[in-house]
Each structure stands twice: as structure tokens, then as C-alpha cells.
Amino acid sequence: MCVRWYCRFQLSYRDVEEMMRQRGLSVDHSTVFRWVQRYAPAINQRMRQHLKMSGTSYRVDKTYIKVGKTFKYLYRAVYKDGQTIEFMLSTKRDISAAKLFFKKVMRADHRRLPFSISVDKHASYSDAFTSSQDEKVLPHDCKLRRVKYLNNVIVCWFSVKWSK
Known part of the structure; x- marks a missing residue:
């Protein structure tokens, strides 16, 4: 969820940290950074398979x-x-x-x-x-x-x- 929010809504790592804190989860901004570095490319590859047919x-x-x-x-x-x-x-x-x-x-x-x-x-x-x-x-x-x-x-x- 943190990786999705960071990539989708152009939030800072500290913004994501604060949003998670509001939901009762303790996540440091450096942890969010590591998650984005590790999982964002894999998510991107999986999502590209479901892109709509491109125009000409x-x-x-x-x-x-x-x-x-x-x-x-x-x-x-x-x-x-x-x-x-x-x-x-x-x-x-x-x-x-x-x-x-x-x-x-x-x-x-x-x-x-x-x-x-x-x-x-x-x-x-x-x-x-x-x-x-x-x-x-x-x-x-x-x-x-x-x-x-x-x-x-x-x-x-x-x-x-x-x-x-």
C-alpha cells in the first residue's frame, strides 16, 4: 500500500509515513524508501501487462x-x-x-x-x-x-x- 501511494499520488516518503501513522502503523520513511526501490519495478512490470491497447x-x-x-x-x-x-x-x-x-x-x-x-x-x-x-x-x-x-x-x- 505504501509503494502504491508513493508512486500513484506523488507523495514524499515522510507523507506516506504520516499516513501510515494515522492508520495505526509505525513505518519509518527510510523503510518506505527501501520498499519503493525494491518493489516498484516489479509492480511496474506486472501492471504493464494489463495496459489497454495503445493507439496508433x-x-x-x-x-x-x-x-x-x-x-x-x-x-x-x-x-x-x-x-x-x-x-x-x-x-x-x-x-x-x-x-x-x-x-x-x-x-x-x-x-x-x-x-x-x-x-x-x-x-x-x-x-x-x-x-x-x-x-x-x-x-x-x-x-x-x-x-x-x-x-x-x-x-x-x-x-x-x-x-x-
Whole structure:
């Protein structure tokens, strides 16, 4: 229950410790940390088997966020309905970062290959997409759609999530 709450609701270890104390259980935050480190990957693997069938249209976007004391690019791929497929932090926004992200997306646990990938109009996406198709990372019948407003699902998520 502690691992589920920590992963699902983005609580701190001390928050989970306090919630368990309210329920009459004495659990230290360091114990919760050890449980998360040990059981979260196994829970993740078991849950991925029950994911719904993925859509054939992916949306990819990036934003610039502060992680610790440095700024990084957060690449994120989602289905049409906004469900996250994969994400990646990168120090650069170039063709190699976009290619690496496409590889990571295709290694993710999804049920169908994409028919189309919608991106914004950044120049690195088209070169990385073509290169990924040549390397057979992406299927050859997959289309790249460079339309600015199709990624509003992602842009809205970024603005709500990181504006706090």
C-alpha cells in the first residue's frame, strides 16, 4: 500500500509515513524508501501487462525545465488521450537527442506500432524521424505530422504540471 501511494499520488516518503501513522502503523520513511526501490519495478512490470491497447497515433513534444540546479529538455510521448508512453530528460535539443528519444519510445511496452507521430515544427524531428526509419527503429509506413496545435494535450500538461 505504501509503494502504491508513493508512486500513484506523488507523495514524499515522510507523507506516506504520516499516513501510515494515522492508520495505526509505525513505518519509518527510510523503510518506505527501501520498499519503493525494491518493489516498484516489479509492480511496474506486472501492471504493464494489463495496459489497454495503445493507439496508433503518438504525440511528441519537449519543454525546458529546471532539474536541481540545471535546466534540461523534457521529451514526452503520449497517446491521443494524453496517457504517457515514455519520457526522457536531455541536456541538448538536437537530432541525436530526438533519435535517442524515438528509440526509447519504440522500446517502451506498447501493444501496436504507431501509424503516425505528431510533432511540433522543430527541425530536428524530421531528420531524426527519417534517420530512425532508415535504421528500422520506426516502421516505414509511419508518417510524421508536423502540426503545431495537435500537441495541445502535451502543452497543457506541461503548463499545468510545471507552473507550480
